[in-house]
Amino acid sequence: MNIYACNFWFLGLDQATEVTESFREQDGRNDGESFTTDIKVVQVTLESGLGHRTVPLLLAESSFSGSAKNWSSLLQLNADMTPEVNYFNESHAVWEPLLERVDSRTRRWNLKLEMKNNPVQDKSPVPGDDFIVLPEPRTAVNICSKDTMNITVSQCSLNVFANLAKAFSEGTASTFDYSLKEKAPFTVRNALGIPLLVQHSANLRLVGSSAQGKLHEVAVDQSVDLEHSVFEPSSRGKLSALQRQESCLFNLSIVPSGYSEISNIAVDKPGRRLYNIRGPMLQEAVSVLLQIDAAEGNKVITVRSPLQIKNHFSVPFSVLKFCPASRSLQPLGVAEPHREFHVALETYRCQLFVQPAGRLQAQYAASSTCVAWKEQVHHSSEVREVNFSKVPMMMRQPYSCPVRRNFLSGIQVEFKQSPHQRSLRAQLHWLQTAGQQRVGGAL
Known part of the structure; x- marks a missing residue:
């Protein structure tokens, strides 16, 4: 009997397989699910509608790049975006930064997002262990930025947000005022x-x-x-904001x-x-x-x-022009209360006077002094004639107006005291040296 030819089970030799070779972790890493996106520029503009026109309010511009893997089992998500937000300054008709750039305005502010789903693991304590191992979270989300966020808050930006809130409230309202007329740009x-x-x-x-x-x-x-x-090229369509x-x-x-x-x-x-x-x-x-x-x-x-005249009174004023030929005053128009009166191009260099109009016209005469257009830059060599015999002194040429002189002392000292502090202030108006030379100005 040949023992090598026998095929008994107790004489056989089984080929064992290592556990590390047959074990496969079920995390979905080899499933091959992957998605990558890269957006160079995305731009979002918030505008307020006025009739058939729109007024720009906010402008957001950003670049985006991200990748997603294994979304059917264990999701892994990585995203990177660089936002930049501007608001529209209507006073200067320019876009101003709300979320400013970093590194001396060389690049945008950066924001990163990481999201990961972990497999369920049994981390129950084993008898004899001296410590407890906490399981990893089922879903971990991490949003971080290493750059400093600089936000500009000004009166203009606050007005933009107020107009934005007003536009949303008017958009949700059920009533609309049809009496409002559309304004031209x-x-x-x-x-x-x-x-x-x-x-x-x-x-x-x-x-x-x-x-x-x-x-x-x-x-x-x-x-x-x-x-x-x-x-002119019709393919480009209408103008954007x-x-x-x-x-x-x-x-x-x-x-x-x-x-x-x-x-x-x-x-x-x-x-x-x-x-x-x-x-x-x-x-x-x-x-x-x-x-x-x-x-x-x-x-x-x-x-x-x-030359523009604004009437701050509650009564109208007549604007008069002095005519040298007839040496009389001719009316130019009426400056209404709290309104602006535009002097005509041909008369803004003349001597102008004002007089109350309406019910006060009979009670008051024309003003004793005139409103003159002063062009001292172009007429710096003009001769000015002053009458010193009148009080107050009056200038005769090139126009008629009173002259006021200011007398300043050589030195002025002021001392103030309160329960919390004391202050001493001295002001030197002029300084005279031994050579009889006077240094003007205030010190």
Whole structure:
């Protein structure tokens, strides 16, 4: 009997398999589920609707990159985003940072997100162990940023949030005031006292007009409304909120009647701008001021002279002009209470007087002193004549006005005392040296 030929079970040799070779951890790592995304720029703009127009409020711009693995079993999520938030400053027509950049404005603020699902593990205590091992959380979420968050809080940004809350509240309201009229994006008002011609760029047009004309005449105390047109290439569509702020797209040219042209006036930013124009019969140039005001997406462009009179009283005042030929006062108009009176271009250099109008006109005469346009920069060599015989002293040339003299002592000392502190203040108005030289000013 050959024992090697026998096939008894107790004589056989089984091939064992190591446990480490057959064990496979069920965490889903080899399932092959993976998703990766990379977004260079995403931009979100919050705007407030005014009729058929929109006024920008907030602008959020960010880049995003992320990856997700094993979402059907044990999810692993990694995300990285760099947000930047701006608010719209309507006073200057520019975007200002709400969430500012870091590292001297070289890069955006960075935010990271990590999320992981862990397998369920039995961490029950074993008899004889001296410590308890807490199990890992089923889902772990980690949101972190190593950069300092700088948030700008100003009066303008608070107004933007107030307008945003107002827009949401009006949007959810069930009633709407249909009496509100829609305002044009640009309104040109003529306050020069003479007619003028307005020529606009190709990206603007008259409200409600499909004509391609760019030259319009504006009468005295009248206005013209302009709205956004389309780009010449029709494929680019209408202008966006950001493109509306480009100064190269929107400009005006103004020609006052009988004067030279003011060309290429950028109307993107509010402010005051002074221009010099000449007439055919004038030896010197006169000034024209463009006043651009912005409110709720509407820019009002007022063309007026540099001289403006505002009536802070509750009664109207008549504005009078002195005529040297007849040596009399001629009325120019009435300054209404709490309103602004624009002096005409041809009379703002004259001597102007005021007088109460209406029921007080018979009780008061014209003012004894005049309102004169002072141009000391251009007329620094003018001779000024002062009459010292009157009290108070009066200046005769180049215009009539009182002269006031201030007498200052050489040194002034002030001492204050309170239950908490004491203060001593000394002010030296002038200093005279041994050489009889006086040093002026205050120290």
